[in-house]
Amino acid sequence: xxxxxxxxxxxxCKSGTSVKIECRSLDFQATTMFWYRQFPKQxxxxxxxxxEGSKATYEQGVEKDKFLINHASLTLSTLTVTSAxxxxxxxxxxxxxxxxxxxxxxxxxxxxxxxxxxxx
Amino acid sequence: xxxxxxPEKLLSVFKGAPVELKCNYxxxxxxxxxxxxxxxxxxxxxxxxxxxxxSIKGFTADLNKGETSFHLKKPFAQEEDSxxxxxxxxxxNSKLTFGKGITLSVRP
Numbered sequence: 001x002x003x004x005x006x007x008x009x010x011x012x013c014k015s016g017t018s019v020k021i022e023c024r025s026l027d028f029q030a031t032t033m034f035w036y037r038q039f040p041k042q043x044x045x046x047x048x049x050x051x052e053g054s055k056a057t058y059e060q061g062v063e064k065d066k067f068l069i070n071h072a073s074l075t076l077s078t079l080t081v082t083s084a085x086x087x088x089x090x091x092x093x094x095x096x097x098x099x100x101x102x103x104x105x106x107x108x109x110x111x112x113x114x115x116x117x118x119x120x
Numbered sequence: 121x122x123x124x125x126x127p128e129k130l131l132s133v134f135k136g137a138p139v140e141l142k143c144n145y146x147x148x149x150x151x152x153x154x155x156x157x158x159x160x161x162x163x164x165x166x167x168x169x170x171x172x173x174x175s176i177k178g179f180t181a182d183l184n185k186g187e188t189s190f191h192l193k194k195p196f197a198q199e200e201d202s203x204x205x206x207x208x209x210x211x212x213n214s215k216l217t218f219g220k221g222i223t224l225s226v227r228p
Binding site for chain 2: 007025034042043044045046049093095108111113114
């Protein structure tokens with residue numbers, strides 16, 4: 001249980017185009033999902049917290065108009081990188097938190113496999 | 121601001137040797153501390169958290185509030201322990217802050 005999927009796993013796009021990444025919780029409902037960015041050989045950096053039915057909360061320095069987040073249902077959050085540029089190339093990882101403490105470790109985040117974005 | 125420090129990038133040991141992966145945190149309240157592991161070509165997964173006070177795959181970690189540390193230890197390393205290990209903490213806002221991670225390489 002507690003599986004999180006991401007789609008696509010890898011995407012290559014041209015500079016100036018927009019790319020959408022999906023994050024799904026497969027067997028539980030996630031009111032909160034998180035989006036991280038990971039540069040090569042570096043740590044995960046939290047970009048934003050995605051809340052079902054409300055606006056995402058962005059971390060300082062993350063452009064909300066650049067990285068659009070939509071959490072339209074309890075099992076799906078999407079991250080859209082708008083007008084992508086080569087500097088947006090990175091590994092994007094989402095996670096979801098199962099809010100029910102009886103089933104898993106409370107506050108535990110379950111991570112997706114990540115999406116490798118390459119902008120040419 | 122929360123900060124998690126993992127001072128080393130790489131630790132290479134022989135099979136059967138003891139392992140200690142260091143982690144220091146900066147949150148002054150009552151943090152939750154975690155160790156996450158990422159095996160080759162796999163996703164990040166929780167290894168253990170300080171509240172559980174349990175041993176997972178032979179690993180233990182004790183929260184030392186005086187030294188603000190949460191070092192991960194295993195008395196006898198196995199080859200299958202080779203992976204990337206991240207220390208992380210949450211504070212009052214429940215957001216995870218990760219350290220930079222350390223690569224553990226266990227040689228036969």
